[in-house]
Amino acid sequence: MNAVTPNALAVLADRLGGLTAEAPAVYDSRIDVLRDEADPALDTFVKHQALMRCYQARYVLLPSVAPAGGLLGPMQRHYDPGRLQALDAVRPALEAELIAPPADKPPTATTARYIEAMLAGIRGAGENPFTAWLATSEHRDDHYRNFLVQSSPDLLAEASASALGVVGEFGEPQSALFRILIDEFGYGSYPKKHSILYRAAMRGFGLDDEYNAYWPLFDTEALRLHNVIHWLFQNPRNLFKQIGFLLYAEAAYQRSTQAHYRHLTRFNPTVDARYFGEHAHIDLHHSRMVIDEVVAPLVGKFGEAVGAEVVVGADLTRAAFTRAGDHLLAVSQAFEAAREATWGVEGDVRNPLGRPVTPTSDLTSLNGAKVQVGAIGVLHDARELARFPAATIGRVLA
Amino acid sequence: MSEVWIGRDLPPIWRDGVEYFVVSRREELFLVPNRCPHRGGPLKFGYLNDSDELVCPMHGNAFPIETLLNGPGVRRLKEIPAGAPNAA
Numbered sequence: 066m067n068a069v070t071p072n073a074l075a076v077l078a079d080r081l082g083g084l085t086a087e088a089p090a091v092y093d094s095r096i097d098v099l100r101d102e103a104d105p106a107l108d109t110f111v112k113h114q115a116l117m118r119c120y121q122a123r124y125v126l127l128p129s130v131a132p133a134g135g136l137l138g139p140m141q142r143h144y145d146p147g148r149l150q151a152l153d154a155v156r157p158a159l160e161a162e163l164i165a166p167p168a169d170k171p172p173t174a175t176t177a178r179y180i181e182a183m184l185a186g187i188r189g190a191g192e193n194p195f196t197a198w199l200a201t202s203e204h205r206d207d208h209y210r211n212f213l214v215q216s217s218p219d220l221l222a223e224a225s226a227s228a229l230g231v232v233g234e235f236g237e238p239q240s241a242l243f244r245i246l247i248d249e250f251g252y253g254s255y256p257k258k259h260s261i262l263y264r265a266a267m268r269g270f271g272l273d274d275e276y277n278a279y280w281p282l283f284d285t286e287a288l289r290l291h292n293v294i295h296w297l298f299q300n301p302r303n304l305f306k307q308i309g310f311l312l313y314a315e316a317a318y319q320r321s322t323q324a325h326y327r328h329l330t331r332f333n334p335t336v337d338a339r340y341f342g343e344h345a346h347i348d349l350h351h352s353r354m355v356i357d358e359v360v361a362p363l364v365g366k367f368g369e370a371v372g373a374e375v376v377v378g379a380d381l382t383r384a385a386f387t388r389a390g391d392h393l394l395a396v397s398q399a400f401e402a403a404r405e406a407t408w409g410v411e412g413d414v415r416n417p418l419g420r421p422v423t424p425t426s427d428l429t430s431l432n433g434a435k436v437q438v439g440a441i442g443v444l445h446d447a448r449e450l451a452r453f454p455a456a457t458i459g460r461v462l463a
Numbered sequence: 464m465s466e467v468w469i470g471r472d473l474p475p476i477w478r479d480g481v482e483y484f485v486v487s488r489r490e491e492l493f494l495v496p497n498r499c500p501h502r503g504g505p506l507k508f509g510y511l512n513d514s515d516e517l518v519c520p521m522h523g524n525a526f527p528i529e530t531l532l533n534g535p536g537v538r539r540l541k542e543i544p545a546g547a548p549n550a551a
Contacts, residue, residue, distance in 0.1 A: 244521055252503060347502075350522040 066161045071099045073155065074111055080151045081118065082142075084415065089128030090278045092143040094118055097421050106285070106423035106455055109163070113288035116159040117218065119152040120295040121277075124225045129275055163289070164296045176364050176372030180312065180356055183379065187316050193324035195394050205332060207408045207441050208397040210270050214279045214440040215287040215393060217267065219294060220340075221276045223260045224249035226298040230307045238308075241358035245311070245351050262340035266329075269336030272440075279414060282439050285456040286392040293385040297378065305371045308363070309378020311355045317386060319348035395454040400438055402452075405445035411437060411462060419460035424453045435462040467515060467528050468547055471507045478538075485540075486532065487547050492540035493532050499524060500534070 074096065081094040096114040099107060122144065132139060142148075174182070195212070199205040219226075224246060231243045251257030264274035273279070297307050322344035329338035364372040400406065422428065422436065431447040436459035443462065444450060450459045470485030476494060477483070483494035484507035497507050504521030512518055516525035531537070 247521070248502070347522075353523070 066158050068162050069112060069115070069155050069158045071108065071111075074099065074115060077115055077151055077155060080148060085139075087132055087134040088139045088142075089130075089132050090273075090275045090280070090415065091126040091128050092139045093277045093280050093415070094122075094143060094148070095280070100420075104423055104426050106425050107421060110285045110288070110421060110423070110456075110458055112159055112163055113285055113292055114283075115152075115155060116163060116292045117283075117288050117295075119156040119159070120226075120292065120299075122149050122152050124222060126222070126276055160296050160299075164293055175369060176360060176375055179372075179376050179379070180360070183313065183383075184316055184352075187320055190320070193321055195390060195397075196324045196328040198394060198398070199328060200332075202397075202401060204401065204408055206270065208400075209328075209333075210272060210409075211397065211440040212393060213263075213267050213270060213272060214282055215284065215389075217263070217276075217279060218283055218287055218291040220263045221260050221267075221274070223258075223263065226295045227307070227311065229298040230304070233301065235304070236362075238359040238363055241354050242308075242311070245315075245354060248347050248351070259340065259343065262337070262343060265337035266340050269333065273414075279440060281414060281419070281460055282410070282437070284392075284396070284439055284458040286389045289456075290385050290389040293381065297381075303378070305363070305374030306378030306381065308355065308359055309375040309380070310382045311351070312360060312375060313379040313382040314386070315348045315351040315355055317383070318344055319352060321390075322348065392454055392456055396439065396457050397441065399453045399457070400441045400444075403442075403444055403449050405449075406442050407445070408442040410440050411435070411443045419462055422447065422450060422459045422461055424451050424455055424457055426450075431461060436460065437462055467511055469507060469509075469511065469517070470547070473546075481536065483538070485547075486528070488528065488532065492547075494538040494540060495531055495534075496536045500526070506531075 075098050078096045078098045081096060084093050084095055096118060097107075097111050099111055126143075127140075128136070199208055202208060227242075227249070228246060231239060231246055233239070247253075249259050251259065251261065255261060267274040294310065297303050297310050322341040326338050326341035326345050329336050329341060360372070360375055364375070419437065422431070428447045428451055433446045433448070436444045436447045436450055438444060438450070438453070438457065438459050444459070447459065447461065450457065453459075466489050468487040470487070473485055475482050475497075476485070478494070482497045484497045486493045486495050495506070497505055499506050499519040499521060501519060501524045502521055504519045506517060506519055506526075508520045509518045510520075511528070512525060514525075515528050517528060517531060518525045
């Protein structure tokens with residue numbers, strides 16, 4: 066399958082259009098347009114933006130507040146069949162290039178042994194590296210804002226991907242998966258919906274809780290994690306890999322949210338931490354449900370061949386989580402070491418959308434321009450970005 | 464065979480805004496709130512395990528029948544509905 070060219074991305078960006086003043090953030094469809102420079106890191110970044118737009122275009126979004134000019138115009142433009150078709154046309158090539166699953170390989174252990182080792186590894190992993198480091202930083206709240214922002218592409222529409230995995234008819238495990246989904250969606254009680262709890266945490270840090278409000282600040286690794294999750298759930302062919310995702314995610318997330326809950330209750334006791342407390346509790350149940358009510362019966366019925374697929378999905382998820390977590394910590398630490406910087410987000414995050422740059426861009430040509438790095442803060446000299454992790458995205462400020 | 468019977472196939476029973484389900488135990492009948500103490504799951508669709516515990520279908524939490532019947536909001540009835548195994 067041919068790779069998507071920069072020209073094709075530029076055409077797509079034009080087709081998706083810019084963000085008009087009256088369009089709500091939830092219908093922000095922009096992707097960045099690459100200039101002539103050849104920067105593979107930027108190329109990957111824009112491709113992940115485009116892929117995320119493909120997935121976002123498939124779930125229902127409404128703004129929190131009615132737009133002054135009416136809803137139907139922006140909504141119908143956003144979901145215009147021609148735009149959806151343009152996104153669908155590039156999606157397979159983007160997925161093939163960006164989200165290569167591990168090559169199929171014979172299982173080295175039974176699924177049961179894999180699960181045993183996976184759980185032991187998660188339990189024995191020690192302290193969460195990010196929250197452990199935050200405890201030592203004077204700017205922990207700025208870093209935490211960035212964590213919330215970078216996690217928001219997925220968590221402000223939480224379980225939108227896995228909802229695709231419960232349609233159809235596939236026996237008792239389907240009902241177990243549906244019960245997990247019921248929890249994610251708060252039993253039909255809006256205030257208990259996990260994405261709503263996440264919004265409360267964002268507001269606690271003074272952040273805008275609207276979906277996509279921070280689109281220009283999402284970096285490559287945040288987009289990649291979102292896209293890996295959504296890729297898994299696009300096609301029923303991936304059913305057992307989807308289950309592998311849930312297998313790893315439910316177990317690992319229980320531990321990480323526990324660490325975040327402790328962090329918030331210690332350092333930010335006035336912030337609504339229910340999102341993290343809820344996951345630290347309910348994911349214990351979900352982990353057991355996935356193992357006992359989904360994986361075990363399916364492997365028992367269809368054999369270890371499907372178990373191997375579950376393992377592939379779990380490994381893919383582990384790699385994506387690890388990569389995103391390592392990157393977040395590395396960017397935070399790099400920013401902490403900056404010589405001259407201002408903390409927080411400068412200016413209007415929606416408009417104008419500053420040009421993206423990476424550590425491998427030609428930073429000297431920017432003549433010491435300021436660069437916004439995620440939601441952490443602003444580097445006073447773009448050249449400082451050169452010592453950041455490769456997947457860091459900066460926005461050149463005017 | 465367990466001496467407990469769950470009226471899971473009976474229509475919903477509402478009283479004062481609370482949904483109940485019927486539990487028959489020996490010669491007694493109870494109305495039990497159809498709400499798992501854990502997360503509000505529909506207890507009446509659970510199952511009885513070998514230890515006479517009612518297992519919630521949502522998250523698998525198990526509650527001894529004795530504990531449930533002595534819990535808050537439980538109402539004791541005087542008649543046995545037709546269709547229950549120990550009905551006349």
